[in-house]
Amino acid sequence: MPESSKTFWEIEKEKTTVIYAIFGILVFFYFFSFFVIWTIIKLFIYLRISLENPHTRFNIFGSDTLFIFLIALVLAIWHWFYTNRNVIEKILKLFNAKPPDKNDRYHYVFHNIVEEISIAAGKIDVEPYVIPTIAMNAFALQDIYGRNVIGVTEGLVSRLNRDELQAVLAHEMSHIVSNDSLLTTIASSLFGVYNEILNGVVNNINRMAQNQEDALYNKSRQNALTAGLFAIPVFVSLLVMSFLSQLLYVFISREKEYRADINAIKYTRNPLSLARALYKIAIHYRGTASYLAPIFILNPEANPLEDREDFFAEMFSTHPPFTKRLQLILDQAHADISQVTEEIYRVPRKEYTETAGPEIFVKNEDKWLGPYTLLQLQSLEFLTPDTETKIGENGQIIKAGAIPALDHYFKIKDTPLWKMRRICPLCQEWLIVQEYEGLYIWRCAFCNGLLVEKDKLPRIIVREEKGFSEETKHIASLIYVEAKKKKPMFKLLIETPDKRKCPKCGKPMTRKFYSYAYHIEVDECNECNLIWFDKDELEILQCLIEMEEQNGKR
Structure with missing residues (x-):
C-alpha cells in the first residue's frame, strides 16, 4: 500500500489551505451571484436612461463592486458559521x-469497539450512532467545535463479524x-444538505404542476403555471449548488482513504478483516446519500469516475478505485x-433445532x-424461587429456584425490561x-406469537442468526411463488368486530399485510408502534426477504 511521502506537518498545512480555499469558493459564489444580478439591474x-441621455456610459466595474464584495463576504461568513x-x-x-x-x-x-478504539487513539471522545437502514456503510463526522461521531448502518453492524467491524x-x-x-464534513455539508432540501422542493413543485385532476380548474392551472415559473430559479439554484458540491470534491484527496x-x-x-468488510459493503446496497459521499467509507452510489485514475477522476471523485484499494x-x-x-460465503444461518422441554407442574x-x-x-405471575414444582406428575418436589434453567429468569425478572408487562392478544397470558x-x-x-416494536423490525430482518424449520x-417459498404471479390470489382475512387488542394499550389493532411485496398478515397498533406476529409469521417474513435478496443477486 503506497505510503504518502508527505510529512505530518505538510499534510496538516495542506488541510488548512484546503479549508481556506473552500471558504474562498463560498465568497466567490456569493460575489459572482450578486455581481451578475446587479449588473443585469444596472x-x-x-x-x-440612455433613451433620454445618449451620452450616458455603462460601467461594469465601479465603486459599487467593492460594496457587492463586502456583502458577499458577510454572507459567506454567515453561511460558513450557520452551516x-x-x-x-x-x-x-x-x-x-x-x-x-x-x-x-x-x-x-x-x-x-468504539470505546476500545477511542482509548487506543488517545482517549478521544467519540459518539457512536446507528442509521436504521439495511444498507451497509460507515461514516465519521467532525465539527469545528471538537465534536466527533462515528456512525454505522444497521446493515453493517448486523452483517459484519467483530473483527470486520473493528x-x-x-x-x-x-x-x-x-x-x-473535519474537512469532509465541512465540504459535504456546505452545499450538500441544502442541495437535498432543494431537491425536495423541486419534487414537490413537480407534483403540484403535474396534478391532472386539479388542472381541470382554471385556478389550479394558474397555480400549476405559477409553480412551474417558481421552479425555474429553484432549479437553477439546484444546479449551482450541485456544481459547487462537485467543485468542492477537488479539494478532497483520494489519498485519505x-x-x-x-x-x-x-x-x-x-488486513484480511478490513478486506472482507470492504468487499461485503461493496457487494451490498450502500445507501443513496451521494451528496454526502465523502463522509462514507465507500460511496453510497456508484460513481464511474471512481473506477478510473485519470485527471478528472482525481479531481472530481472522493474515493479511490475499489479494486485497487482492495488489492x-x-x-x-x-x-x-x-x-x-470464501470467508464471506462460508457462514450460513444456524441450523434449526427444536427440543421438547420437560413437563413441569x-x-x-x-x-x-x-x-x-x-x-x-x-x-x-405467582412464580417465585420458593414456589414448589415437580417434573412430571410423579416427580420429586423441588423449589423453582433449584431449576438451573430458571436461574437467569429470576435474576432479570425485576429489571425494567421485564416490568413492562404485555398481554397476549390471543391467549390473554x-x-x-x-x-x-x-x-x-x-x-x-x-401460542408462540411475537410482539415486536416497529422500529426494531428492520434490525431483525437484516440479521441472520436464527435458523428456520x-x-x-x-x-x-409458496408465498414467494404466489406473490410473483401477475394476479396473486392473496386476500386479507375478513375483519371481525372482535379485533385483537393491543398488548400495551388495549385498543383494537389493525389487521393488514406487512407490505404489498410481502403478504404476511400482521396486527399493528399505530399508537404504540407495535406489531403482532402469529406463530412462525416473523420467521416466514425473514425467509421471504432473504429469497428476494438472493434472487436479486442472480
Missing part, C-alpha cells in the same frame, strides 16, 4: 441516526485522528480475493397446575421477554 437602468453550527446534528437528523440501543447485543458490541471503525477513527473527517486503510491495518493487525489491502495480508469470498394455593414448559413458567436476533422482543409461551421455508 443594464436595465442604463438602457432606460457549521450544529452541522453534525443536522446530518444525523437527516439520516435519522440514533445512539446504540443498550439492550441490543449487536449495538452493544459496536459501542464497546477494522471498519479503526478506519473511521483514523479519519477523526487526522482531522480528515488509503491513509485510513493503512492506519486501520496498523491498529487491528488484521493493496490484500497485498498487506499476502492473500488473494478468493480468500475473501407448579403448586399454587395448595393446587397443582400444569403441565407447563420452562418458557410458560416464566409467564406465571402474560408475554415473556426473549432475545431474538440479538435484541429483546415479547413472546407468548403458549423446513416447514417455515416451505410456506415462505
Whole structure:
C-alpha cells in the first residue's frame, strides 16, 4: 500500500489551505451571484436612461463592486458559521441516526469497539450512532467545535463479524485522528444538505404542476403555471449548488482513504478483516446519500469516475478505485480475493433445532397446575424461587429456584425490561421477554406469537442468526411463488368486530399485510408502534426477504 511521502506537518498545512480555499469558493459564489444580478439591474437602468441621455456610459466595474464584495463576504461568513453550527446534528437528523440501543447485543458490541478504539487513539471522545437502514456503510463526522461521531448502518453492524467491524471503525477513527473527517464534513455539508432540501422542493413543485385532476380548474392551472415559473430559479439554484458540491470534491484527496486503510491495518493487525468488510459493503446496497459521499467509507452510489485514475477522476471523485484499494489491502495480508469470498460465503444461518422441554407442574394455593414448559413458567405471575414444582406428575418436589434453567429468569425478572408487562392478544397470558436476533422482543409461551416494536423490525430482518424449520421455508417459498404471479390470489382475512387488542394499550389493532411485496398478515397498533406476529409469521417474513435478496443477486 503506497505510503504518502508527505510529512505530518505538510499534510496538516495542506488541510488548512484546503479549508481556506473552500471558504474562498463560498465568497466567490456569493460575489459572482450578486455581481451578475446587479449588473443585469444596472443594464436595465442604463438602457432606460440612455433613451433620454445618449451620452450616458455603462460601467461594469465601479465603486459599487467593492460594496457587492463586502456583502458577499458577510454572507459567506454567515453561511460558513450557520452551516457549521450544529452541522453534525443536522446530518444525523437527516439520516435519522440514533445512539446504540443498550439492550441490543449487536449495538452493544459496536459501542464497546468504539470505546476500545477511542482509548487506543488517545482517549478521544467519540459518539457512536446507528442509521436504521439495511444498507451497509460507515461514516465519521467532525465539527469545528471538537465534536466527533462515528456512525454505522444497521446493515453493517448486523452483517459484519467483530473483527470486520473493528477494522471498519479503526478506519473511521483514523479519519477523526487526522482531522480528515473535519474537512469532509465541512465540504459535504456546505452545499450538500441544502442541495437535498432543494431537491425536495423541486419534487414537490413537480407534483403540484403535474396534478391532472386539479388542472381541470382554471385556478389550479394558474397555480400549476405559477409553480412551474417558481421552479425555474429553484432549479437553477439546484444546479449551482450541485456544481459547487462537485467543485468542492477537488479539494478532497483520494489519498485519505488509503491513509485510513493503512492506519486501520496498523491498529487491528488484521488486513484480511478490513478486506472482507470492504468487499461485503461493496457487494451490498450502500445507501443513496451521494451528496454526502465523502463522509462514507465507500460511496453510497456508484460513481464511474471512481473506477478510473485519470485527471478528472482525481479531481472530481472522493474515493479511490475499489479494486485497487482492495488489492493493496490484500497485498498487506499476502492473500488473494478468493480468500475473501470464501470467508464471506462460508457462514450460513444456524441450523434449526427444536427440543421438547420437560413437563413441569407448579403448586399454587395448595393446587397443582400444569403441565407447563420452562418458557410458560416464566409467564406465571405467582412464580417465585420458593414456589414448589415437580417434573412430571410423579416427580420429586423441588423449589423453582433449584431449576438451573430458571436461574437467569429470576435474576432479570425485576429489571425494567421485564416490568413492562404485555398481554397476549390471543391467549390473554402474560408475554415473556426473549432475545431474538440479538435484541429483546415479547413472546407468548403458549401460542408462540411475537410482539415486536416497529422500529426494531428492520434490525431483525437484516440479521441472520436464527435458523428456520423446513416447514417455515416451505410456506415462505409458496408465498414467494404466489406473490410473483401477475394476479396473486392473496386476500386479507375478513375483519371481525372482535379485533385483537393491543398488548400495551388495549385498543383494537389493525389487521393488514406487512407490505404489498410481502403478504404476511400482521396486527399493528399505530399508537404504540407495535406489531403482532402469529406463530412462525416473523420467521416466514425473514425467509421471504432473504429469497428476494438472493434472487436479486442472480
